[in-house]
Amino acid sequence: MDNLREMLLSIVNNMAKETYRSIVLDILNNPTLTFTSTKPLIQLGESPAAPRKHHFFSGGLLLHTLSVALIARSIAKIFENLYGVDVDEDLVVSAAILHDIFKYYQYAVDDASGGYKPRDDWYLSHDYAIVAELSRRNAPDALIRVVSEAHGIAPFSTIEGLIVHLADSIDARFGEYLQNILLSKLKEIEKEGCNIYKILNELIKRDGLRNVVQEAQKSGLTQKAIAVCKEGADK
Known part of the structure; x- marks a missing residue:
């Protein structure tokens, strides 16, 4: 998933406003909660x-983050061009990139399913964690406000908060819709004793979601999934 991180960094480096660019780069390069001694159990990239x-x-978190940033930027341009509203695109993109960044603190590897699960010893939801961390790192108040609005912590008072909220909802719903289609295509291999969540996760790790989707559209996903399932059984 290094390419996803590089794509995010490219977006950030092209921001015009240093005030937002610097704080986003600071967190992307050091995605650590500095107000707690608790350490994450997995890496951000996984x-x-x-x-x-x-x-x-x-890698789903970084993919979702990148998609939300791109969707939010597109919505901002549409609102600007069609409705004539002033939108701070750098603020929109900054909030989109940071809105879920500390979700990885909430999860641990689930050995039973081969995926991930909420960890038992973590006490702070990611939406509050990012607000606390932004405050601690002296982020601009406008960014803290927009991130808060995007998560529903604060009522909408900015167009930027609404845009990030909409982009987040769009990508979350589409991501769930897409993976449900992929899981339905793998349903038949459950009778072979295959864990379809584990198999789909492994296929995406190997090939990337884009390639898995294209394989499904060509009707070649099932055979590939069976092969991955047999590999696991032989180990």
């Missing part, structure tokens, strides 16, 4: 966005 929900697979 984290799902939401186990058994949307983007449940390894």
Whole structure:
């Protein structure tokens, strides 16, 4: 998933406003909660966005983050061009990239399913964690506000908060829709004793979601999944 991180960094480096660019780069380069001694149990790059929900697979969090940033930027341009509203695109993209960044603190590897699960010893939801961390790192108040609005912690008072909220909802729903289609295509191999969540996660780790989707569209996914399942059984 290094390419996803590089794509995110490319977006950030092209921001015009140093105030937002610097704080986003600071967190991407050091995605650590500095107000707690608790350490994450998995790496940011391997984290799902939401186990058994949307983007449940390894690398799902970064993919969701990138998609939300791109969707939010597109919505901002549409609102600007069609409705004539002023939108701070750098603020939109910054909030989109950071809104879920500390979700990986919430998860641990689930050895039983081969995926991920909520960890038992963590006490702070990611939406509050990012607000606390932004405050600790002296982020601009506008960014803290927009991230809070995107998560519903604060009522909408900015167009930027609404845009990030909409982009997040769009990608979460589409991600869940897409993976449900993929899981339905693998349903028949459950009778072979295959864990389809584990198999799909492994296929995405190996080939990337884009390639897995294309394989499914060509009707070649099932045979590939069976082969991966047999590999696991032979180990």
